[in-house]
Amino acid sequence: MLFAVFLLLVSMEVIESRLLVQTLPGFVGDLPFTLETGQQFALSYIGVGESDDVQFFYYFIESEGNPKDDPLILWLTGGPGCSALSGLLYEIGPLTINYQNSTLEKAVLEIKPHSWTKVANIIFVDQPAGSGFSYARTPEGYKANDTSSAMQTYQFLRKWLVDHPKFLKNPFYLGGDSYSGIVLPIVVDEIYNGIGIGEWPQINIKGYVLGNPSTDTRSESNSRIPFAHRMALLSDAIYKSAKENCHGEYLNVDPNNILCIRDLEVVEKCLERIYKGHILEPSCEKPSKPFKSNTLRRSMRSLDTTSVDARPLPQFQTHWCREGSYIYSSTWANSRDVREALHIREEFNDIEWVRCNKTFRRHVPTERIVYTHNVPSVVGYHRRLADKNCRALVYSGDHDMVVPYIDTLNWIESLNLSVESDWTPWFVNKQVAGYTMKFSKDEYSLTYATVKGGGHTAPEYKPKECLSMFTRWLAYDPL
Known part of the structure; x- marks a missing residue:
């Protein structure tokens, strides 16, 4: 009895110490939802890693429905190195930028009507160190890789739940998109391992959500050329020649295979001015240099073409492009x-916030190496999770050439799950919103969905449809 009273008092103390944000610059009036950015005693951060060397910043938004019973989601933004604020403003959070009334010097915020916080409590965390407002206290703290990032995220989650005991009973899902598709299954696997050995606190995990996820870096790179052919960006003749001469391998090309290299020069010319995040949108990118032996390999292998904060390019300012709109978040977050x-924290004052830290990316020359891509494929993790009592939602914007839907569907089918329902349309307002399949194995189920007209990542392009998809899936309803 005394122990229960003690826990209650600790819980009340934690709640009272929460750092709530009631107003934000650029938003008129009080925020119509509960936003927390930390605990007063921790000064907005949660320490992870050895000796809490790494300091993770987060945004926690309570569900606008029923916070007590609605699911709790920890959302990981991709990159790696992209800020959680990007996911909050551009994808699934309750705020966005009103571009019509904003200037580059002063961004105006407005409510996003199709936020996932309508049905879930969501923690957006800046991870790993060097992303968003998260940082490390020593140079060693910035050295991370896929597995260490996953372990630090798991540590963060456990500490957050200790600080927020009232959410321990809520159904928990881990969610993320883009490059977090590599890190997220590792974290989910670790959560189930922790439950198996009785780690505290016990996480009430129900499953995971993945959007446009990187899963196997080699296969997704090789899938971009078949995808481009399917979407009429490459002719039948160009695709057939490249496929035959390169033997389906477009990433690691034999430098002596002259026929393949020549074919890839043609492919490069066809695709160099296509915006990879959504093939129908205008591109802000400068034309690439003449093809050399590894030019295509680099451009096609780089995962997140939307990762680097866009800077104004005078020669491309005659039309709107998505990369340009990302500048507003940078000026807002750096004020x-x-x-x-x-x-x-004040110790972050001299550090510039960037939407995505490009030093985390492959093939970017930098004086300090901060991130090592040490897990090329997580298909094996998904295969292990298929033996758990677990549910998964995986979705793809069908106009995304960064992580094409055909690659995502391929690795899902490689799990050899039973097909509960085959390829069929799903609808929003009586219109086809995409296509879906459902797979299962014992107590595991996986729902896959394409989002028609969606890019990388889908909620940024089709917010209404994605909220509908997410809400139905949470409720165990068919899409």
Whole structure:
């Protein structure tokens, strides 16, 4: 009895110490939802890693429905190195930028009507160190890889739940998109391992959500050329020649295979001005240099073409492009009043916030190596999770050439699950919103969905449809 009273008092103390954000620069009036950016005693951060060397910043938004019973989601943004604020503003959070009334000097925020916080409590975390407002206290703390990032994320989650005991009973899902498709299954596997050995706190995990996920870096790179052919960006003749001469391998090309290299020069010319995040949208990118032996390999292998903060390019300012719209978040997050409102630590004052930290990316020359891509494929993790009492939602924007839907469907089918329902349309407002399949094995189920007209990542392009998809799946309803 005394122990229960003690836990209650600790819980009340934690709640009272929460750093709540009631107003934000650029938004008129009080926020119509509960936003927390940390605990007062921790000054907005949760320490992870050895000696808490790494300091993770997070945004926690309570469900606008029923916070007590609605699921709890920990959302991981991709990159790696992209800020959680990107996912919050551009994808599934309750705020977005009103571009019509904004200037590059002063961004105006408005409510996003199709936020996933309508039906779930969501923690957006900046991970790993060097992403968003998260940082490390020593140079060693910035050295991370796929597995260490996953372990630090798991540590963060456990500490967060200790600080927020009232959410321990809520159904928990881990969610993420893009490159977090590599890290996320590792974290989910670790959660189930922790449950198996009785680690505290016990996480009430029900499953995971993955959007446009990187899963096997080699196969997804090789899938981009078949995808381009399917989408009429390559002719039958060009595709057939490249497929035969390169033997289906477009990433690691034999430098002596002259026929393959010549074919890839043609492919490069066809695709160099296509915006990979959504093939129908205009591109802000400068034309690439003449093809050399590894030019295509680099451009096609780089996972997140939307990762680097866009800078104004005068020669491309005659039309709107998505990369240009990302600049507004940078000017907003780097203003002093915003940092004060979010309770950002003073030791971060001299560090520039960037939407995505390009030093995390492959093939980017940098004086300090901060991230090692040490897990090329997580298909094996998905195969292990298929033996758990677990549910998964995996979706793809069908106009995404960064992680094409055909590759995602291929690795799902490689799990050899039973097909409960075959390829069929799903609808929003009586219109086809995409196509879906459902797979199962014992107590495991996986729902796959394409989002018609969606890009990388789908909620940014089709917010209404994606909220409908997510809400139905949470409720165990067919899409």
